[in-house]
C-alpha cells in the first residue's frame with residue numbers, strides 16, 4: 001500500500017505542457033467572463049469551417065435549449081480527415097490492436113479517407129441521406145470508426161449500440177430513433193470468445209420492419225444467416241465503391257449522433273449531440289487534458305459503444321490529427337499483463353482507462369505490470385466513476401512509476417466531453433479528486449432546495465451555464481430532456497451526481513444521487529433492471545439497488561417477491577440472472593438475488609430504497625427511521641434473509 005498524498009506538478013511535465021497554472025487561471029477567467037470571445041477563438045483555432053458562424057452561443061436552460069456557432073457550416077469527417085491530408089496523409093491515424101496479440105494494423109490518414117469515402121458511397125447508394133439515422137452495432141475494429149465517420153460525412157445521424165447489448169436492447173434503440181440501416185459484423189471477438197453480432201441483429205430486426213439495409217463486416221468468418229434483400233457484405237460493396245465522396249456541409253447545430261444512456265426512470269434516453277460545439281470541446285479537451293503533441297501515441301481503452309469511445313477514441317483525437325489506438329480485446333486476455341504489453345509494443349505515451357480496470361489489474365498483483373517496460377508513458381487518465389485513492393496511488397506508483405500525472409476526468413454522456421479535470425502542467429493532484437473545471441465550465445453545488453452553496457461544502461452538482469458539447473435534446477422527446485436535466489433545479493443543468501468541494505476549490509465527485517448505478521463504469525438504471533425482472537413469470541415484484549463492490553465499484557442487488565405459487569430456488573435465481581442478460585445484456589446481470597416476502601413500503605406504497613440499499617450494503621446498524629413504513633416487520637425479515645456473499 002502506498003501513502004495517500006498530494007502530488008504537485010513535476011518540472012518535466014510542466015516544461016512540455018501546453019498549459020501551466022497561470023495560463024489555466026487566465027484562460028479560465030476569460031472563458032467565464034467573455035465566453036463568446038473565448039470559444040470563438042478556440043473554434044477558429046481547432047476547427048476548419050466552410051462558412052463562419054453568425055453567433056457563438058445562446059442558451060435558455062428553462063427550455064433546455066442551447067445553440068453554439070449558429071449559422072456556421074462544417075463537416076466532422078472533413079475536420080477529422082481531409083484537412084490533415086495536405087501535410088499528414090501518410091501519418092498514422094489509427095493503430096488497431098486485435099484481440100489476438102499477433103494481430104494488428106496501422107491506418108494512415110490517407111487510408112482512412114479512402115475507407116470512409118467508400119463506405120459513405122455505399123450508404124448513399126442504399127438511399128441513406130442527410131438526417132437519416134444509422135445504427136452501428138460493431139466490435140472494436142477500425143470499421144466501427146469508418147462507419148461513424150462515413151455517417152458524419154454524408155450527414156446521417158449515427159446511433160452506436162454497445163456490442164454487449166442484447167437483441168432486445170438493440171431492437172428498442174433501433175425503433176426509438178427509427179434507424180433504417182444497420183452496420184454490424186458477422187461476429188465480434190473478445191478475450192478469445194466470439195460475440196454473435198449478426199445473429200443478434202437478425203433477432204432484433206424481426207421487429208424492425210423499417211430497416212432496409214444491413215452492412216456486414218466479415219470479422220471472423222463465422223456461420224451466419226443471410227437475407228438477400230437486406231444484407232450486404234461490407235468488403236464487396238466498399239471494394240466496388242468510389243474512394244471519393246464530398247463531405248456534406250452541415251450546420252453547426254445539425255445532429256451528429258444519438259447515444260442511448262440510462263436514467264433513473266423508464267427506458268434509456270437517446271442523448272442527442274450536434275456538430276460544431278461537440279467537435280470543438282472533444283478536440284480541445286483531448287489536446288489539453290492529455291497534453292497531446294504531434295506524434296504521441298494515445299490509447300483510450302473504452303468501447304466505441306460508450307461516449308468515451310465517441311469523444312476520445314474517434315472524434316477528439318482524429319480532429320487533432322492524433323495517433324489513436326483502438327483495442328479489440330480485454331485487459332485480462334491472454335493475461336493480466338496485456339495492457340502493459342500493448343503499451344510497450346506500440347510505445348504508447350498516453351493511457352486512458354476506467355477505475356474498475358485499474359482495480360481489477362491491481363488485484364492481480366504488481367508482477368504483471370513490473371515485468372514490462374512502460375517507459376514510453378507520459379500521461380495517465382481515468383474516467384467513468386470515482387477512483388478510490390488506493391487505486392489512484394497504485395496506478396501512479398506501479399503503472400506510471402511516479403513519472404506520469406493522472407488525469408481524473410469527470411463528465412457524462414450528456415456533457416459530450418470532459419467537464420472537470422486536472423491539466424498535466426497546471427494542476428497539483430489530489431488522489432480521488434477530479435480537481436477543477438475545464439475552460440468554460442461553471443459547476444456549482446446546491447442544497448436540496450436548489451440554493452447555491454459557497455466555499456468548502458458538499459451538495460448536488462449542477463452546471464450553471466451552457467458549454468459547447470452540451471446535450472441538445474433527448475431524441476424525439478424534448479419534454480423528457482427538460483424534465484430530466486433542467487426541472488430539478490430550475491435555471492441549472494442537474495448532473496445527477498453529488499460532490500464535495502474542498503478549501504482549494506477542488507471537486508470530489510461522490511457518485512450518483514439518483515437511482516442510477518455505476519457498475520464497472522457502465523451506467524445502469526435500477527428501473528430498467530426491475531422492468532426486465534418483472535417480465536419473468538415467476539416474479540411478482542422486484543426492487544434493485546447498488547452495493548459497494550471492490551472491483552466493479554458498485555454491484556447489482558435485486559430483491560424479488562415471487563408469485564404466490566412459485567417456490568424460490570438456486571436454479572430459479574440462475575434463470576433470472578440469465579433472463580436479465582437476455583433482456584438487457586450481461587452488464588445488467590444481478591450479482592445477488594434475495595427473495596423477499598415483502599418490500600419495505602411507505603403507507604402510500606412507495607418502496608423505501610434507502611433501507612434496501614443499507615441492507616444490501618450490510619449496513620444494518622444505520623437503517624435510519626423506519627417508523628413511516630406500512631409494515632416495519634418486513635425489515636427484520638429482509639435482514640434475516642440477506643443474500644450470502
Ligand code: WTA
Nearest residue numbers: 383384385386408409410411412413509523
Ligand atoms: C460517473 C462517462 C467520478 C458520474 C464519461 C457520471 C465519474 C457518470 C467520473 C456518467 C469521475 C464519470 N469521477 N464519477 N471521473 N466520470 N463519472 O454517461 O456518476 O457513462 O454522472 O459517461 O459516471 O456516466 P456516462
